[in-house]
Amino acid sequence: MKNKIRKLRKEKNYRQEDLATALGVTRQTINAIENDKYDCTLLLAFKLANLLGTTVDDLFEPERKLLENH
């Protein structure tokens, strides 16, 4: 799922390590999510959005096809 984490993080001059520490996760987790290795949990999504001064809906963008009704 695409996201704007790296963009917003750099705007605030944070390192991956800074986000990780602030949110209580490891740097690897931040790195993996930034690089779209897997989807993070809902709670971490809210924490990230909160810390980066935005909303979950703005921060993440799921692929259209995944939202379409089956």
Add this chain to the structure above:
Amino acid sequence: MKNKIRKLRKEKNYRQEDLATALGVTRQTINAIENDKYDCTLLLAFKLANLLGTTVDDLFEPERKLLENH
């Protein structure tokens, strides 16, 4: 994490089973999330919001203390 799933689901006259089928998960998953047994994945959150005609940020409300910086 609190949510408005039951409220919005009933407004649309859906059963838990209907949501489950539409989203490709089991009824137990919908039930568990409605009743706050655990947090769903980010993708499922987006699917739920989409189907219920709202946003992730509106549908879910994490507890304040969990968002505060450590």
Add this chain to the structure above:
DNA sequence: TTGAAATGTAAAAAATATTATACATTTGAG
């Protein structure tokens, strides 16, 4: 250009979400 800081990556273990199967309880229309 060099060296340290920042980022990327790997693999196994731990934590958490979801499924599958099954049964119990509640709810509401007839």
Add this chain to the structure above:
DNA sequence: CTCAAATGTATAATATTTTTTACATTTCAA
């Protein structure tokens, strides 16, 4: 009230996320 539908719950198995530890690569200021 009664019966079926809807919802709640339990447990073990599976899938996915996150941690831990460790090392490789990139970036950028001196």
